[in-house]
Amino acid sequence: MNPVLEASIAARKRESSHGDKNMVRFGVIGYGYWGPNVVRNLDQLDGSEVVAICDKSPAARKRIQKAYPRVRIAAECTELISSPDIDAIAVVTPVWTHYELAKAALENGKHVFIEKPITSNTAQAEELINLAEQKNLKIMVDHTFLFTGAVRKISQLLDEGALGKLYYYDSTRVNLGLFQHDVNVIWDLAPHDLSIIDHLIEETPEAVVATGQTHLNGHEDIAFLTVYFPNKIIAHINVNWLSPVKVRTTLIGGEKKMLVWNDMEPDEKIKIYDKGVDITSRQGLYNLLVNYRSGDMWSPQLEQVEALKQELTYFVDCISNNQNPTNDGAAGLRVVKMLEAATESLKKRGALVYL
Amino acid sequence: MNPVLEASIAARKRESSHGDKNMVRFGVIGYGYWGPNVVRNLDQLDGSEVVAICDKSPAARKRIQKAYPRVRIAAECTELISSPDIDAIAVVTPVWTHYELAKAALENGKHVFIEKPITSNTAQAEELINLAEQKNLKIMVDHTFLFTGAVRKISQLLDEGALGKLYYYDSTRVNLGLFQHDVNVIWDLAPHDLSIIDHLIEETPEAVVATGQTHLNGHEDIAFLTVYFPNKIIAHINVNWLSPVKVRTTLIGGEKKMLVWNDMEPDEKIKIYDKGVDITSRQGLYNLLVNYRSGDMWSPQLEQVEALKQELTYFVDCISNNQNPTNDGAAGLRVVKMLEAATESLKKRGALVYL
């Protein structure tokens, strides 16, 4: 894990709060499913303040009014984006709107916190990154899972070498719905895993293969991604909107140990198995000695802090200290590159697409 | 499910036993991991008898001697294959030996029960099928899972239309080891699922995509298969020899209902969910009405009879009544075709290979 990130979290634990002079003032665009969580956290942090919120939906604006009577509320985002009393914009809207909104925010000198995936294509992401760099502004893509106790623990275990050489990452992320109208199941669910593997696996991915099928609304509702990495590391992601049960299970295999991450478990989300296979001799095809090791299982206690709170705290710190976040625009771009490659492969029903 | 198969099972339940004149006399080649199960069942069936068993390993022959003192035991299979008092040969050996052994047995006028996959390639399978046809002999490939209570119940549900139009079949079949020396994980574990989808899905598969990776002994130890069928049916198979936990879970999605088959559950292996998604309107991209149905779950009692016993009873019946089994040489060939296509796709790291 990025040492800056861990240092930021540790620092936050030590000190209590900033003075008001460091307060980062936010405007939030979008108050649908996820927006209220972003607003609630920004509102409660010591270092940030929500100044204004906009949403096109009158019902959403009514809910904002009830929950945050003292905040400015708008139907259009123009005012927010240009307002001089706003330091940063949180873009919590559908992906096809990200580029326009983030670009406008950056052009107006605002830092940007933006939902995943960062944009609908790589060209847009690159443009935003360049713009931010020119203006010395921060972009953070909301790769929330990086800030969960589970992913932070896995990251730590990999950094320590506890699993040994990494063999594979295999995730199943399926449930019934929620069908999206504008994107397929890969763009909806796979960004979680793609951002996690971008974070955990130190190699640069080489190529993507995607298969899948559309049954209902013209977008693929079931899909399977393989990402090839150097050094024989392979990642696989199974996403499905048509599963009767909700599954959030990831297997991670290493030379020394193996890990199961079941995010549906209320406790014991991560189990580490002291299991493995050693091939000790190679004297001829039929003389391999295959040894299976099987030892204890261990489930570490995970930190219970809300991931989004950790992430937004970190964003506020990055702004205050002029540091680049781990999940910056470039991380967002790497995820979009894999999504684009997956889309291309999917169209060809499984061709290998190099990154 | 094949009506002949179900009729055979039903008939077996009604009547008790054949006279000795119908007794099918078996020679069994191979007494390693699976052979003892084949022998035990053939020995206990009313309609069959084990006359001779051969195995190259002295230790295996010692075990045979202890368990079946009255049976002829041999190190070489030549005698079995040509013996006039043997009607049928069970080939329970590694896949690369199947073709030679089965060919010799057929040439000597013996029916053949053969482990999955039937052969190492399609040409061999075709030759065996032709040979059997010329000599009016039966080949049964040991697609044991077709005879489990679970697959028979799923087959019945699909036949009755209980799930509605089929959307997908998605299987995860992973565990630690058992590494094979001569084949990769696809040839080892995927034949189970390929024989099941061959049985359950009425369409002819169009193409296969396979990805995977080798980490230890030069054969892929983790792999992912997609099989494309007509009518938007898609199958996916996740096989892995490097998983810390044993998983045997299959999701089957249909228009009306969805099903989870967890073969690791001692009871309640199959759960049928009255869940689904209906898209009721298409007036513009953003006006789709997506309705999620969520009703009761139901877990049917499954028949508890040992699958291999059902299968061998059925084979004896097919021989006695001169009927072609469902899991005949042609079924074996269809599975090998998919395995060959998967191997080709795997080499190209995920290319679409038409069947």
Add this chain to the structure above:
Amino acid sequence: MNPVLEASIAARKRESSHGDKNMVRFGVIGYGYWGPNVVRNLDQLDGSEVVAICDKSPAARKRIQKAYPRVRIAAECTELISSPDIDAIAVVTPVWTHYELAKAALENGKHVFIEKPITSNTAQAEELINLAEQKNLKIMVDHTFLFTGAVRKISQLLDEGALGKLYYYDSTRVNLGLFQHDVNVIWDLAPHDLSIIDHLIEETPEAVVATGQTHLNGHEDIAFLTVYFPNKIIAHINVNWLSPVKVRTTLIGGEKKMLVWNDMEPDEKIKIYDKGVDITSRQGLYNLLVNYRSGDMWSPQLEQVEALKQELTYFVDCISNNQNPTNDGAAGLRVVKMLEAATESLKKRGALVYL
């Protein structure tokens, strides 16, 4: 289940809302762990309104102020209890305060919604019941579980005779903490099960046996209750504050079917097993024919509405329509009788105490 209760719930679904003239105005005493849920629901119901809230804790009052700026807030409850613009008092405080608060409320002509258990002893409960009767006021004891989808479904199944003659109710309700300072684990956790069996089992309980042990703070932290009913029905309740895992599992056995209610399951909380035992003959001790039936399992979809919302809606209806609730003072008294008997039995380390 009480037909009045079901009718009330059904009626609520049909009609939309009362006019304001029927609005029941509430004062809520206690804003600790559970109080905020009571306030939130009363605030959102069509037929009720929260006029005032009191809590001795300044921190609690600050939270009230933030969440409900327009509500009267007080440190002492005197004003609430005598206020002429308040129709009903919700007592959401520790059990040892219930009697005084409820008595004062009733004496001032207020209906009373009161946490479980209703009082610390039966004499207090009887006095409250008499007082309410004299003044024609309603008491509802917060036996929330009666209003969950799970208990309502079980109640329906028992009423329909789906389980056949009832054999037993066996509940395990254990977790780590939350240690109470004023009561033992029986008074803390068992009221849930006691109110459920009071509701589900039509017989009047005969006697109670309780065993247990105290390890830490002078109150029993682990205890086991048996309640004997006529007709060989037996109930057992296992409560424990020192369990490393949280368990909420109840087995209910009947002559025809058996049921498992696992309240920790997010879905499939209730599973009904078509299983049973028939003893068909009694010709001598060793000639009993024991038949085990084993059929399908079925998990019905449960209603998802928040139980407390159902309960408070029902309370408002009972007040508006001058009807006595199922979970009235008498129900509360029956639960306290069992708690008292359990306490007496516990002191004697397991003596049978008649009710």
Add this chain to the structure above:
Amino acid sequence: MNPVLEASIAARKRESSHGDKNMVRFGVIGYGYWGPNVVRNLDQLDGSEVVAICDKSPAARKRIQKAYPRVRIAAECTELISSPDIDAIAVVTPVWTHYELAKAALENGKHVFIEKPITSNTAQAEELINLAEQKNLKIMVDHTFLFTGAVRKISQLLDEGALGKLYYYDSTRVNLGLFQHDVNVIWDLAPHDLSIIDHLIEETPEAVVATGQTHLNGHEDIAFLTVYFPNKIIAHINVNWLSPVKVRTTLIGGEKKMLVWNDMEPDEKIKIYDKGVDITSRQGLYNLLVNYRSGDMWSPQLEQVEALKQELTYFVDCISNNQNPTNDGAAGLRVVKMLEAATESLKKRGALVYL
């Protein structure tokens, strides 16, 4: 755990096998449900040999004949018990026959391996113990669970003090059937737990309370036992023949750590939780500081050897080395004392019965 037992198991692992002069020759009485397992293990051990088996049932004798053609088979046990070439008798019959058979065997100078519970009452057990002592013969009661990897690991953890001061042992052992004709569910299922707590808990139990109910054949089919120990240790056992699901779960709470033993899990049978409660201050009733500790969970790898094999190996060692087994007649007596007390308490519907 008894150091002799552990030393025996360790020694067995080191050395390979005895000479024939040390061979213990067994006669086995009873070849019903459990007998075949006893015979199979005795037959395979290096230090023992099965000379003769008797069973009243012709069908059982036929099965013996098929499996062990070279062993003497009898309908009556008289010959076995007096045969000069037999050193030890294994009594694998219903409990009401134990006393007569074991007594005759001891009188004839044979060591005795006997099913649990040792006898139907304490007087019989005491007589057998005295008889064995006079004749310097060994009695081992088949408390198989003591030899499972799970109980041996728990025993080791308690010995090491890993759990800290013991608080409670709480076992649930329920399933559908198997109804016994001669004993109630306590005598059928509780001996497992009673022998385990006799082994694990170093204190002498003080008193027993039992409640339960009979529904079908005149014997209690559901029952609940509490065993009071000194030092505030409490044990509870829930046994039930009328449960739709099979449960084998034991919670063990200690001051430092807590443990869940789920014997239905194929792997991870034991989970140790670094959880606990500390009460750090006692300044007044409402000023207790309750601290909940919550740390990692750990599931140790358990030894996989068959428990009955371990136990019979140990018995053969005890005979050969003239050592008294841990699970000797006295251990059997202690279990029967608790069963008798439970029976008495059950008749009185829950009275405290001192041991």
